Amino acid sequence: MPGPESLIIRMVTMNGALVFPGLREPHGWNDPALLAAELPGAGAVSSARGLATLYAAAATGVGGSARLLARDTVTDAVRELSAGASWSGLPDVGARWGAGFLLDAPRFRPMLGGRSFGNDGAGGQFAFGDDEFGVGFGYVANRMIGHGDGRAGRLVAAVRECLTGR
Helix, strand or coil: CCCCCCHHHHHHCCCCCCCCCCCCCCCHHHCHHHHHCCCCCCCCCCCHHHHHHHHHHHHCCCCCCCCCCCHHHHHHHCCCCEECCCCCCCCCCCCEECCCCEECECCCECCCCCCEEEEECHHHCEEEEECCCCEEEEECCCCCCCCCCCHHHHHHHHHHHHHHCC
16 A cells, blocks of 8 residues: 555645555545535535435436436537646546546446446445436445456446346
8 A cells, every 4th residue: 555645645645644545444435524524526426316316406307306417518518628647646547537437438437328428436435327218327336346347347337238228
């Protein structure tokens, strides 16, 4: 594991203001005091069903309601704006980004296809929507395993197989 002075640890801990989440601390990011702080960009608390419903509502609409994002808006969101090596010097892991969303990235976070958009989080959390397939997907973990956690990827592959037969 990288030391406390490494860029990645400084990013995750807000330059040491927070304890390193998950692996050694009893609560990590689930510490009630940290959750109460409502950190923008790092403090979302949800269930898998809640995330899947959010992305389904954005992509296709839920329960007879109109979709939250128009087809043209999704088209703009899934247009690749960033890919390749990270500004931080970390290796190129294959991530692709659109306007505020992670995009289908077969080497990094496979989704369903070119109309998929979502985001992932620490510990393997992953959620996305896809208006072509008409789905929202959400996965949350009850334990932080760390980088390389393949559980969400296996579930996405199973969803893809159910939808496409391959």
